[in-house]
Each structure stands twice: as C-alpha cells, then as structure tokens.
Amino acid sequence: MPRRRARRSRAMALVAITCALVAVGAVGLATSLAGDVEVAAPDPLPETEPGRAPEADVTDVPDPDPLEEAPDPAPPIAEDAEDEGRAAEPQRGRLVVHHVGDVSLDPDYHPTLGTLGYDAVWDGIRDTFAEADLVLANLECAPTRGGVPQPKQFVFRCELDALPAMREAGVDVVSLANNHSGDHGVPAMVEGVGNVEAAGIVAVGVGADEAEAYAPRVVEVAGWRIAILGFGGVVPEPSWTARGDLPGQATGYDPVRMAEAGALARDEADLVIATVHWGAEGALEPRPEDIVKAEAMIAAGADVVFGHHAHRLQPLEEVDGAPVFWNLGNFVWPRLSQAGATTAVAEWIIDPDGTVTACLLPAEIDDRGVPAPTGAPRECL
Numbered sequence: 001m002p003r004r005r006a007r008r009s010r011a012m013a014l015v016a017i018t019c020a021l022v023a024v025g026a027v028g029l030a031t032s033l034a035g036d037v038e039v040a041a042p043d044p045l046p047e048t049e050p051g052r053a054p055e056a057d058v059t060d061v062p063d064p065d066p067l068e069e070a071p072d073p074a075p076p077i078a079e080d081a082e083d084e085g086r087a088a089e090p091q092r093g094r095l096v097v098h099h100v101g102d103v104s105l106d107p108d109y110h111p112t113l114g115t116l117g118y119d120a121v122w123d124g125i126r127d128t129f130a131e132a133d134l135v136l137a138n139l140e141c142a143p144t145r146g147g148v149p150q151p152k153q154f155v156f157r158c159e160l161d162a163l164p165a166m167r168e169a170g171v172d173v174v175s176l177a178n179n180h181s182g183d184h185g186v187p188a189m190v191e192g193v194g195n196v197e198a199a200g201i202v203a204v205g206v207g208a209d210e211a212e213a214y215a216p217r218v219v220e221v222a223g224w225r226i227a228i229l230g231f232g233g234v235v236p237e238p239s240w241t242a243r244g245d246l247p248g249q250a251t252g253y254d255p256v257r258m259a260e261a262g263a264l265a266r267d268e269a270d271l272v273i274a275t276v277h278w279g280a281e282g283a284l285e286p287r288p289e290d291i292v293k294a295e296a297m298i299a300a301g302a303d304v305v306f307g308h309h310a311h312r313l314q315p316l317e318e319v320d321g322a323p324v325f326w327n328l329g330n331f332v333w334p335r336l337s338q339a340g341a342t343t344a345v346a347e348w349i350i351d352p353d354g355t356v357t358a359c360l361l362p363a364e365i366d367d368r369g370v371p372a373p374t375g376a377p378r379e380c381l
Helices: 011-034 126-130 160-170 186-198 210-214 255-266 288-300
Strands: 094-103 134-139 174-175 202-204 217-221 222-233 271-277 304-308 316-319 323-324 330-332 342-350 356-365 371-372
Touching: 094 271, 134 271, 160 186, 186 202, 202 217, 202 222, 202 371, 210 255, 210 271, 222 255, 255 288, 271 288, 288 304, 288 316, 288 323, 316 356, 316 371, 323 356
Parallel strands: 094 134, 094 330, 134 174, 174 202, 222 271, 271 304, 304 323
Antiparallel strands: 094 342, 217 222, 316 323, 342 356, 356 371
16 A cells, blocks of 8 residues: 655755665765675565576566657747746646556567467556656666677567667656666667667666766656656666766766766756665565665655666555555566566646646556556555
8 A cells, every 4th residue: 555654854854864875875885996796685586487487586697659859948039028938838747657567678688579469468558658747667677689698697689670669658768777678788789779769769867977867857748848757776887887988877876976976967857756676575564675766866856756677566655755565576577477567557647737646557467468457545744
C-alpha cells in the first residue's frame, strides 16, 4: 500500500540532508577517486531464464505525437504598452505521466519478440499508455549493433528494429542509466543514445561527457516545461560513469551530485522528474541509502522520483511532500516467477492548479512476457 514517510519542511530537510550528505559525499568522492564502486549483495531471489545461469553479481554486477525538446525560452513579448515587461504565461493543462520498469528488447532473452513480433509485447498496455501525456520506461539493454560484449553473466542487446514499435506503443522517454546499457562497451552505450532518438524517443542518463550525462532533457507537454534526469546507481565498473570529458552514465551513487543536477534542472523547468536505477535485486523495500538520495533530490527540487532495478515491485511513498515510486519491477520481460511478474504502471498527475495525484496501476506479465493491467483498483497516496 502507498505510504507516507515522516514529512519535514524543505528548509529543515535541506539542513539535515546537507549535514548528512557532506559526510556521504566525502566518502563517495574518496571512493570515486579510488576507482571503487559500490557492489550490491548477490540476488537473494535469482530469476533464471531456461538455458541461462543465475546472475552471480546483481550489479552485472491517445496515440501521442513525438515529443520535441523544448527550445530555449524566448524573450517575453508584451501584448501592448501597458503589458510591457510582463511575460506571457503558458496555458497549462492537466498532465498525466506514466512510468514503467524494466523493458527488455533482446530477442535472445525475451523470445516473444521473435515469435510474436515487436508490436505484440505492447498489446496489453496500449490503452493505458493512451491515457497519458508522457510515458517513460527503463530500457534494460544496449541499443546498438556495434561494440564488444563485456565479460558479464548477462549481456543484453536491444534489437534496434524493436525501437519504433516501442515508440508507436506510446513510450516517449527511456533511461539508459542502468547496468545493461553498457553491455557492449561504453562507446556503444553512447551510440545507443542516437539510436534511441532516431526512433523518436528521448534518452536520458547517458552522455558523451559528464556535462551531457547530467544535463536534463527538457520537453514541453500540456503547457508544462518538464526536465527529466536519469541516474545509474548500479554499474559493473567505474568506467561506466561519466567523468570530466569521459563518456558514460550520470551516477546514481552520490546524493550530493544527484542533488546538484536536480537543482540545475529546477532552474530550467516547471517540473523535474528523476528516474533512478537503484536498489537490491529481489528486495521488496528501498535501501536506507536510497532514501537519503531521494530526500536529497527532492530537497533540491525534484517533484517526483521513479526507481527501477530490483525486478520486484516496491511501495509508493511520499517523501518530504513528493511521491517516490521506489521500484517498478519488470515490465516487458519474461515471466520467470509470480513475484517477478507482479508489476504496475506508475501514474503521476498534475492538475493546472498544481494538485498532485500519485498512484500505482496494478499490472501483471503473462506467460508470453506481455504486461497488461489486472483491473484491480489503483493504489494511490
């Protein structure tokens, strides 16, 4: 059931979080400089696809139009001499955002893509997506035909021909900041951004350098400017994380760095969305360190946080006044167990007056690996 964590004022939260994060950031910086990356404990609930060994290291260890990125704000235009100096306000409508969890477009791992076709895996969810103005997902594979397979237990490659079907189904934005977008190397990870966007989908969380990886992608929907940030908190090795002029992902380990990105995004948009790959596989609750990260991002200006990676559905909670969908589980994924097949569509609604509604729409993955709503009532804050 959705829950509310003890709510604090933004000012008090900033003071408390700043003190805590200075210590955390120092440790994180020292760790980063040493070249070490936090490694999650082994998956307590391994899911094994027939013919594959369990993954030993968990860190491996309606009909929307294509979105256009928002242009830089134009100078305000005065309607007449009396209005000179007053900027015209955009007409904001009701905004409905959906976010889903892990999506595999690798036919070797998800055979339904090959047997039924790339469109079929979305057939159960099209009507639900049609109710939203903006749909996001975590793309859990490397969208590239190039690169070199990395020495990992699971190596996933997205079929590029499946990307247009995902776009046609309604997905507008994907995060590539996860532990599989670099399965064919960091250069191929960065190449994947272009491949995704060639299909009309916005990619977040990966860039050709540090500045690009952390920069928000700003889109305009229903009169709202929305900044979207992606963070990868589960990477097999430090080279996957963007640093300076080096390409890679925006880190999901350092709450100070995540908060800095959130604050900059706040200056560019009306709303800030953070989508984060974090947590422990098989876990049903968030980790304490991820709660700290969520508090930091919200204090810095994030309006909502969506999480993924655990391959399990975790609770929806309110943290310091903002909804946090801790982990959205699997979505377009083989059905490997009942727990792994239990999923949901995260729904976040902003009314023109700023009223917020946050809900989980229960869904389930069938034997073909196709997700669909269960028809059970929404679970809302």
